[in-house]
Amino acid sequence: MNSRQSAASSKDVETRCRIVATAERLFREIGYNKTTVADIARCLSMSAGNVYRFFTSKSEINEAVGRQLMGEVEQAAEAIANSQGPASERLRKLIHTVERMNSERYLSDTKLHEMVSIALTENWPIVREHVLRMDVYLQKVIRDGIEAGEFRHQDPALAARLVHTSTMRFCHPRLMVECGEFTVPTIDQMLDFCLAALHA
Amino acid sequence: MNSRQSAASSKDVETRCRIVATAERLFREIGYNKTTVADIARCLSMSAGNVYRFFTSKSEINEAVGRQLMGEVEQAAEAIANSQGPASERLRKLIHTVERMNSERYLSDTKLHEMVSIALTENWPIVREHVLRMDVYLQKVIRDGIEAGEFRHQDPALAARLVHTSTMRFCHPRLMVECGEFTVPTIDQMLDFCLAALHA
Numbered sequence: 001m002n003s004r005q006s007a008a009s010s011k012d013v014e015t016r017c018r019i020v021a022t023a024e025r026l027f028r029e030i031g032y033n034k035t036t037v038a039d040i041a042r043c044l045s046m047s048a049g050n051v052y053r054f055f056t057s058k059s060e061i062n063e064a065v066g067r068q069l070m071g072e073v074e075q076a077a078e079a080i081a082n083s084q085g086p087a088s089e090r091l092r093k094l095i096h097t098v099e100r101m102n103s104e105r106y107l108s109d110t111k112l113h114e115m116v117s118i119a120l121t122e123n124w125p126i127v128r129e130h131v132l133r134m135d136v137y138l139q140k141v142i143r144d145g146i147e148a149g150e151f152r153h154q155d156p157a158l159a160a161r162l163v164h165t166s167t168m169r170f171c172h173p174r175l176m177v178e179c180g181e182f183t184v185p186t187i188d189q190m191l192d193f194c195l196a197a198l199h200a
Numbered sequence: 201m202n203s204r205q206s207a208a209s210s211k212d213v214e215t216r217c218r219i220v221a222t223a224e225r226l227f228r229e230i231g232y233n234k235t236t237v238a239d240i241a242r243c244l245s246m247s248a249g250n251v252y253r254f255f256t257s258k259s260e261i262n263e264a265v266g267r268q269l270m271g272e273v274e275q276a277a278e279a280i281a282n283s284q285g286p287a288s289e290r291l292r293k294l295i296h297t298v299e300r301m302n303s304e305r306y307l308s309d310t311k312l313h314e315m316v317s318i319a320l321t322e323n324w325p326i327v328r329e330h331v332l333r334m335d336v337y338l339q340k341v342i343r344d345g346i347e348a349g350e351f352r353h354q355d356p357a358l359a360a361r362l363v364h365t366s367t368m369r370f371c372h373p374r375l376m377v378e379c380g381e382f383t384v385p386t387i388d389q390m391l392d393f394c395l396a397a398l399h400a
Contacts, residue, residue, distance in 0.1 A: 128381060131382075157384075158384060158385065158389060161382070161384045161385050162385050162389065162390060162393045165366070165369050165379075165382075165385055165390060166365070166366040166390075166393070168368060168369060168375075169365050169368060175368075175375075179365075181328060182331075182361070182365075184357075184358060184361045185358065185361050185362050185365055189358060189362065190362060190365060190366075193362045193366070193394075193397045194393075194397070196396070196397040196400040197393045197394070197396040197397035197400065199400060200396040200397065200399060200400040
């Protein structure tokens with residue numbers, strides 16, 4: 001690749017990022033359903049045609065926004081999975097972090113919640129991919145816990161799915177709303193329960 | 201109450217039941233949204249005005265249908281909770297029964313699923329009441345298990361909420377659809393995990 005191609009492609013990456021950032025802002029401000037590709041283009045002072053050079057449809061832009069929002073949660077989870085300390089503490093911190101990040105982005109922001117709600121209903125592959133990536137970080141922590149003798153010997157992949165499924169009420173944006181009235185169990189009571197099962 | 205009043209009131213109860221049964225059938229056949237009070241009245245060869253003597257709105261009829269559908273699941277759970285046998289076996293049977301009954305009625309029947317979906321989104325008080333009643337049966341089984349020394353000493357009310365929350369993916373009609381692709385954990389793997397936590 002010569003320097004001119006490289007410059008062009010880095011400009012393309014930048015434009016792509018600006019489209020995604022603008023789309024995310026518009027989803028927050030006017031909502032997912034009401035935002036059009038023309039709105040996104042207008043905010044960036046470019047033609048809709050230019051936006052379509054990067055994304056073939058509005059739904060592709062939405063996917064990119066979703067990936068970015070979920071990617072931030074994945075990065076936080078990865079950092080905790082790779083940190084030092086007892087596995088039980090990291091597991092607790094990981095689930096708490098997901099709960100806090102999802103509350104901040106999807107619950108306090110009803111417009112973004114609309115996007116998530118549609119994604120979950122339409123069962124976007126990106127939601128499934130996000131769940132599977134989060135499983136990997138949970139697995140890492142649980143494997144460490146087994147190796148350190150903190151948890152009993154067990155299949156880390158299955159254990160990760162069990163913890164993830166048990167704590168779904170605290171990580172799944174729609175359940176967080178639906179189950180909001182249920183103050184018991186708290187997230188820590190649920191984590192104590194999971195840790196008891198992992199130790200047993 | 202004299203015999204004439206009693207006869208009238210038993211006829212009223214019967215009419216109420218017929219309205220609910222007809223509404224349920226129409227929800228299954230033409231869907232929740234499309235069914236009107238006029239449709240229900242027509243099927244019963246009565247006037248819409250007569251239906252309104254029993255239910256002040258369509259939403260009240262819907263509630264009665266929901267209560268009946270969930271009431272059947274509650275009766276099955278109660279029978280299991282009051283049966284004999286080890287608590288762990290009854291707990292397993294209870295969750296399996298809920299999963300099977302909800303699959304039969306809400307998953308194989310997409311029209312009824314529409315009703316449930318609306319109920320969950322609108323967060324009908326009846327859904328919350330159903331969850332709390334199911335908690336009571338779970339509590340009964342867990343309390344028996346603690347008294348028999350099968351489970352460690354713990355608060356049965358909290359333990360019931362923990363088991364119920366952990367197994368939500370298998371009991372909550374919308375999650376059963378959304379999580380359908382996730383074949384792990386199975387319901388028995390999740391129950392083993394919960395039982396490990398209760399025993400620990």
